[in-house]
Amino acid sequence: MSIRPQKPAPATPAPGKLPLTELPEMKARRQPIVMVTAYDAPGGRLADQAGADLVLVGDSAAMTVLGHESTVPATIEEMLMLTRAVTRGAKRPLVVADMPFGTFQISDEDAVRNAIRFVKEGGADAVKLEGAGPMLSRVRAIVGAGIPVMGHLGLTPQSATMLGGFKAQGRTAEKALALLADSRALEAAGCFSLVLEAVPQAVARRITDELSIPTIGIGAGVDCDGQVLVWHDLLGLYEGRAARFVKRYADIGDTIRSALEAYASDVRERRFPEDAHTYAMPEDELELFLQSASTQRRTESPTA
Ligand code: KIV
Secondary structure (H helix, E strand, O other): OOOOOOOOOOOOOOOOOOOOOHHHHHHHOOOOEEEEEOOOHHHHHHHHHOOOOEEEEOOOHHHHOOOOOOOOOOOHHHHHHHHHHHHHHOOOOEEEEEOOOOOOOOOHHHHHHHHHHHHHOOOOOEEEOOOOOOHHHHHHHHHHOOOOEEEEEEOOHHHHHHHOOOOOOOOOHHHHHHHHHHHHHHHHHOOOEEEEEOOOHHHHHHHHHHOOOOEEEEOOOOOOOEEEEOHHHHHOOOOOOOOOOOOOOOOHHHHHHHHHHHHHHHHHOOOOOOHHHOOOOOHHHHHHHHHHHHHHHHHHOOOO
């Protein structure tokens, strides 16, 4: 069945903001939900202009913009700064702030305190956290404080070491059943949505069919209720090895590199700046300036 693009939903609670309650309705009418990551104000604005429904300030920022080898080193202060920037640019999409490693694992109280910071200081509409098990009580506590929580299962990069690396999850019946059970538990704990990363399509389809909250897939097949891609992967800005599930829609990295090479060559050849990029001054003022500067120089250095 082909789905016609729908008009943006009506504004509430902030002017123009997509209501959170619209997401289960989109799932119900099988209208795919579009999520993309962003890490700065222009990124948030462009995602908004392109009609994204959700913008994730992912802790993938640790790798894509901060140059780390994994997402683990991202700090709350770094993520807050990025979240503030994104929320200045993205107005209609719901902005989800990814809680970095160490900001929600310790205790429910700590998780609630940090989630509140993302909403109050970062301007986020919701937070995302990885995992189930002990994290279920974190979800309950944060939702209990009035903050919407997005879950994240499958390949959870913050625990990639425990998972044996960045590889697909849920590929045996036993592991797929565990994923299904964790998904149900996250829904019951109050998550408004669930990211499924790098899980077999058939497993994601089963989870999606069973849950009433929308699933957002990344490497989980087309049957999820929505999809998410990382900004730098989608636009061709990331130089590391791309995961199987990445589709590159542009090669912005090449475009930027060529532009910088052209600029460097113009500077070296004195082709830039041109007249159009410089400021003039009235002739008489210029003459006065040059004369005065010479006089000043003569009086200041008697040996000259
Ligand atoms: O940090 C991130 O960008 C994410 C997405 C891959 C879902 O968690």
